Amino acid sequence: MEKTELIGLSKDELAAQIEAIGEKPFRAKQLWQWIYYRGETDFEKMSNLSKDLRAKLAEHFTITRPKIVTEQISSDKTHKWLLEFADGQRIETVYIPEEDRGAVCISTQVGCAVGCRFCHTGSQKITRNLTAGEIVSQFMVARDAYGEWPSPTSETRYLSNIVVMGMGEPLHNPDNVIKALKILSDGEGIAISKRRITLSTSGIAPKIPLVATELGVKLAISLHAPNDEKRSQIMPINDRFCIDEVLKACQKYQDVMGFSRMITFEYLMLKDFNDSPEDAKELIALMKKYKLGAKFNLIPFNPWPGCNYQPSSNNKVHAFSRMLEAAGYEAPIRVARGQDILAACGQLKSKNQ
């Protein structure tokens, strides 16, 4: 008999599985806490369950972590795991620590179909979507590494935030991503607050409102250019969903979440491509036109072997930031992290490293 993997089941699905082996539904609640609050993977150690029940659970179910193929820690303490799932497919997960907290950047697909020209991951074709369990278990691997079980209070945990920004386009895999984020934010388990979860998309316009209606987490858009002509050059997805469609979808997100729930626009600073004062002016005009509660995240480009773009100079990045801030938009410059282990934004890749 093939055993059922429990990581990634919703609460209702878990209850149904428990009932199917003849147990009372409240056992599902206990099991949920063992799995997601305590991080336990061994049924035998679930001490408030009877010996018989523990044996029965082990007979029918598994609680699996992906295999850690390699693990690297950069000079700035950024931590990257190359993880392998049961079918041999691999993805990367990164923990980016700040002083007393940090974000785990999780992947949602093996490869990516969007093919942004500046992105290392995008040069690796899409293989498949990750399941909800495979998405959730990346965060669990990180928690294992930092010993954050049982779930610490939100004030004391190092792994405080989640950014859905690793390999893959999350809104090309919305069902599994929604299911996974519901599990990760569930208050009786891992309990990461929705305000500490950010979903970043390349702009799959029809699905963007789901981020508000289904999840209520923060939204980031990879914009990277102030007009369609430039954006299409670096992001072919712009030919499917142009800036107008993306920004209208952002308006729908804010209709549900409120104007004060700022949308972050990611903007990669590429030398002599999108980093001039004219580009900044165009970007500001765009934001004013759509009346969005917006802030920017200016990203210094991390070149990778074989890429065609170069990073903007420091001076230009700072001048760009000052222009946006003068227009009333926060525009911090992201400090590049984990560059020495290719763990920075857009550098993740699971093959041919």
Ligand code: SF4
């Ligand atoms: S930036 Fe994101 S959406 Fe674009 S190719 Fe890379 S992983 Fe895919």
